[in-house]
Amino acid sequence: MKLADDEVKRATLAAMASSKKFQGPRGTRDFYPADMAVRRYIESVWRTTSINHGFDEVEGPTFEHLELYTHKSGPGIVSELFSFKRAGGETEYALRPEFTPTLARMVAARAAELPKPIKWFAIPGHYRAERPQRGRLREFFQWNVDVVGGDRTPDADKEVIATAVSALEKLGLGPAEVKVRIGDREVVTSLLSSVGCADEFHTEALSLLDKKDKIPQDQFQHAAQTLHLDYPLLIEHANAVQRMASQCLGTRTDPAPAMHFRQNEVHLPMEWIDSLARALTDSNVHDWCVFDFSIARGLAYYTGTVFEVIADGERAVAGGGRYDKLIESFGGPSMPACGFGMGDVVLGLLLHDKGLLPDEVYLAPLRPHVFVISNGAEQPEAELPRLIAQLRKAGCHVRHTYRATRNVGKLLGEADKLRSRTAIILGDELMEGRVVLKDLEGGEQREVALDDLERALREVLDAQENAGV
Amino acid sequence: MKLADDEVKRATLAAMASSKKFQGPRGTRDFYPADMAVRRYIESVWRTTSINHGFDEVEGPTFEHLELYTHKSGPGIVSELFSFKRAGGETEYALRPEFTPTLARMVAARAAELPKPIKWFAIPGHYRAERPQRGRLREFFQWNVDVVGGDRTPDADKEVIATAVSALEKLGLGPAEVKVRIGDREVVTSLLSSVGCADEFHTEALSLLDKKDKIPQDQFQHAAQTLHLDYPLLIEHANAVQRMASQCLGTRTDPAPAMHFRQNEVHLPMEWIDSLARALTDSNVHDWCVFDFSIARGLAYYTGTVFEVIADGERAVAGGGRYDKLIESFGGPSMPACGFGMGDVVLGLLLHDKGLLPDEVYLAPLRPHVFVISNGAEQPEAELPRLIAQLRKAGCHVRHTYRATRNVGKLLGEADKLRSRTAIILGDELMEGRVVLKDLEGGEQREVALDDLERALREVLDAQENAGV
Incomplete structure (x- = not known):
């Protein structure tokens, strides 16, 4: 938009x-204080667990060069992105739809000097130009946890899965309601090869498997036929692998029968899967995990283990x-x-539906x-602002009334409503300090010398903390 | 970008x-772990102080309707914004250049139900399509603190200024190096009227005053002449007001001589300024404050008190x-x-230059x-992953080596390098539990029963915390 100076001036005055x-x-959220407290509570569990x-913790720019996203996904992704140029500029940018390309760029830039394994997490905003619906918004926050470099062992897969489980457990969820479904691209x-789907169709077949529950059944069957994908046979084979892999979960010493699986001369990485199952068991998260080798995952860049965390099935x-x-x-x-992403929208709805977000949980801090x-009275009124400033300087969260009333009973009611831990009353005793x-x-109350107030207050707060309040 | 399916497929395969x-x-930052730790440290001081x-705390969307920004600033602002549409959509959006329009929108939407005064803070990302330079980036984080509604008194101005000062003090700065320069639009x-600049030129004159130190002197003088602005006389008058206002800072009981100022029959809000000075004094931040009535501030929407926090002059x-x-x-x-914004870029440079960002400060948490x-040995190796999982579940930040060595001395060195508070060594004693x-x-070490380990560890950590480590 290029306007003459006068035109700008007139429009500006009209606007004012x-x-x-x-x-x-549409598809974005305003976070009023209660909404923000919930978001910060979830983020703080994510951060502490990480x-x-x-x-x-790391973070990258909210927008990247558009090419960073088309590089791996091809130009088809552009319609799903918010992309833009600077006025008068040529460079194309896009709001970040996922964190992994930024992470890959940052790792590649300093790969030599970073200590291995690189263990990073991030909690940035993400943006998708899709039609908003329940659980899917245009702006959302996502926890990303990744292990990069070091030895290629299932321990890294175990680490990221255990981290996800640990946060969900901290948020009040349990293995009866949430399952980590673990599959493997290999x-x-x-x-797929074993059921007649040729190599050149694999990328499309994986994408089709990922969409299975989101498209009509006849459409799925037609597409499967085109790709020579015998789906019932695929599932039969997948179930056979799964039965064997599942025997390793929760056991620590038995030999793995799955290691000898060679159905139709198919190569299967059973040693890897067995080690992963044992590592999950050693870290005591096996109750949360099930194997499911029909899982494909949509993103093209996955190479081995893939997993989904599914609540209530x-x-x-x-x-x-x-x-x-x-x-x-x-x-x-x-x-x-390897790594995972966990968004705040579905998780927030889930916690809310299960009653795991009562006020006292997220408002506690x-x-x-x-x-x-x-x-x-005159002296208390004069002392009030000085005392408030002093206690804040000492690191306390201090509140006071903005109402005209000086009725101590009413003001104690206001303190209670704000869930204040203590109250200090400046009254006639102030004349004696x-x-x-x-x-x-x-509920106890006592008189304290003004000089000793900070120490006495700290004592009451410490006692409350030790009592677990 | 609209491509045929085949074309997309080919391009995708080529990309992969x-x-x-x-x-x-350009103008954005990658936050590697040490950078992110510094950012989180600054944010945590901002958040705790607020x-x-x-x-x-509140937050709004990272992008808003473009019109939200042109509404108050006119179309001239568009060239300073990153603006965009969704592919195939008509709605114009822009990345947030400042938080105040979002805050005004959110307050207006729920003005009736929100308790007054509304006291909100936010720490969102902000975006400006300017040429990046030292201290000015295209993506930065800004702390916004605002008081809205309630009585119109200088107490609100005092509250936001005291909050800014409190955070700067917590970050290690002092009144000798940082000053809050307080002016007043009224x-x-x-x-301006008193020195001959007519009302219709005021908006332009304010903008000119704000730019004074950023443009060549002859250009400033030429523009001042055009607006009939006698700058030397303006400064003389401003200094006279300032001298009187400054007498109120730091005193609590003297009558305010400034209240009787009526130079050239100019209306001056001296009662307001006097009350503000007293409130700043009562809150013990007067050492940080100076009055300076030549301050104009660039934004068109200011109506009364304006202030700038300036470091090292x-x-x-x-x-x-x-x-x-x-x-x-x-x-x-x-x-x-009323409210203020404090960005992370200039502040970060300032803290760095003053040596206020040593590792031990921002890495402590x-x-x-x-x-x-x-x-x-076999038993310790088997116990290792279980113990790590157990301690993490108990809320501990637990690290271990990824190296092949099992030399306990070398591994204690690694623990030291990571600044670990304690170490647990699984050795031959494990056979006796x-x-x-x-x-x-x-530096002390002792043997502890595995059953009693969590309690003993907590004891050591509590003792360290009480010792202020």
């Missing part, structure tokens, strides 16, 4: 005088897998890699330490 | 086979002010409002609680 109500863009499992492609909470060729394709050295009250400190958990 | 190195977009001062416009760390008409112009009721070591727990701060 007008009043208009706006809505946020750190406890030895991952370091197994699926071997089985149908809601996809997270997905991931191994992508051993990707770093190389972004100009880095050949490095094994936001409770005021102290609510300061003046009884309205003392104030009233009230424990709003225990 | 190729290898290419990419760079991030919460302690009684603000609630004072500047009154003074020249680096603008934050800026803000009062915008009493903005909520109304976004379709809300008439509500007083990321120190491992424990580094678990096996001596390589015991392990070695080593305090890596104090």
Whole structure:
């Protein structure tokens, strides 16, 4: 848009005088305080779990060169992206639809100097120009956890799966309601060959398998026929592999019968699957895991293990897998890699539906330490702002009333409503240098010298913390 | 971009086979672990300070309808924005260049039901399509703090200024190096009238004053002449107001001589300025504040108090002010409002230059609680993954080696390098159900029964915390 200076000036003055109500863009969210508290609670579980499992946080730009995304996915992806140029610029950018290309770019840029294995997590915003629907928005936040480099062993796959499980457990979910369904790209492609689907059709066949539950059955059957994919036979074979793999889960010492599986001379990486099952068992997350070799996953770059975290048998909470060729394709050295992404939208709905988001859970870190009250007399009124400033400087979350009332009972009610942990009342005792400190958990109150107030307050707060309040 | 299916397929296959190195977009940053730790440290000081001062966190979409930004600023702003449409869509969007329009939209949408005053903070990403330079990037993070609604008193201005100062103090800065320069739009416009600049030139004159130090002097003088702006006289008047206003800072009981200022019959809001000075004094931040009535601030929507936080006399760390008409112009009721924004780029450079970002400050929350070591014997090797999983489940940040060595001395070196607080060594004692727990701060080590390990570890960590490590 290029306007003459005068035109700009007139339009600007007109704009400043007008009043208009706006809505946020479709498929995005306004986070009011309660919404934001929930988002920060989920993020904090994600972050703490990542750190406890030895991952370091990283982040990249919110927009990247468009070519970073078309490089691996081809030009077909452009319609799913928000892409743009700078006014007067030629470079094409796109809002980040997933984090993995940024991660691959960042790893490739410093592959030599980074200590291996590279264990990174990120919690950035992601953007998709799709039609918004329940569980799918145009802006969402996604937890990404990746292990890159080091030895190529199933331990890395186990680490990312255990990290996902650990966060879900912390959020209140259990293995009865959430399952990690683990498959393997190598197994699926071997089985595809075994049922008559030629190599050149594998990419399309994987994409078709991933879409199976999202398209009409006759459409699926027609497509399968075109690709010479005998689906019932594929599932029969997949189930056979699965039965054997599942025997390794939860056992630590039995030999793996699956290792000797050679159905129709098909090559299957049973040693890998057996080791993965044992590692999951050693890390005590086997109750959450099942093998399912009909899983394909949509993204083209997966090479080995693929997995989906499914709640109540149908809601996809997270997905991931191994992508051993990707770093190389972004100009880095050949490095094994695996990871997953878990979005905030489906997870948030799930936690909400299961009653796992009561106020006291997500508001706990936001409770005021102290609510300061003046009884309205001259000295307390003068002391009020100084005391508030002093306690905030000491690191306390301090609240006070904005109402005109100086009725101490009413103000204690306001403190309670804000779930304040304590209250300090500035009243007549102030003339002798003392104030009233009230424990709003225990209900006890006592007079404290103003000089000793910080220490006394800290004591009450520590006692509450030790009591687990 | 619309391609035939076959063409997409061919391009996709070609893309998958190729290898290419990419760079991030100009003016954006890749946050590797150390960069991210610094960013999270600054954000955590911003967040904790906001919460302690009684603000609630909010956030809006990363992109908004383009019209939200042109509504108040006119179409001239479009060239400074990254704007775009969805492929096949008509709606124009823009990446958020500042948070205030989103805040005004969100307040207007729920003005009736939100408790007043509305005290909100946000720490979102912001985007500007300008030429990147030192201290100015195309993507940056900005802390926004706002008080909206409630009584129109200087207490709100004081609250946001005190919150900014409190965070800077927590980050290690002091009033000798950082000053809050406080001006007032009403004072500047009154003074503009008093020196001969007519009302219709005020908007342009304010914008010119804001640019003064950024444009050549002769260009400034020429523009001032065109607007009938006698700059030397303006500064003389501004200094007279400033001298009187400054007398109120740091005093609590003296009468305000400034209240009787009526130079050239100019209307000046001296009662407001006097109250603001007293409120800043009561909150003990007056040492950080100076009045400077030559400050104009660039944004058109400011109505009263304006302020800039300046480090070392020249680096603008934050800026803000009062915008009493903005909520109304976004379709809300008439509500007083004031706030500020503080970006992460200039602040980060400043802290770095002053040596206020040593590793131990920003890495402190990321120190491992424990580094678990096996001596390589069969039983310790089997126990290692179970113990790691158990301690992580108990909420500990646990690390272990990925190297092949089982030399306990070398591995203790690795634990030290990671700044781990403790180490657990699984060795021959494991046969009797015991392990070695080593305090890596104090250096003491002792044998602990495996059943009692979690409790003993917690004891060592608590003792370290109480010792302030």
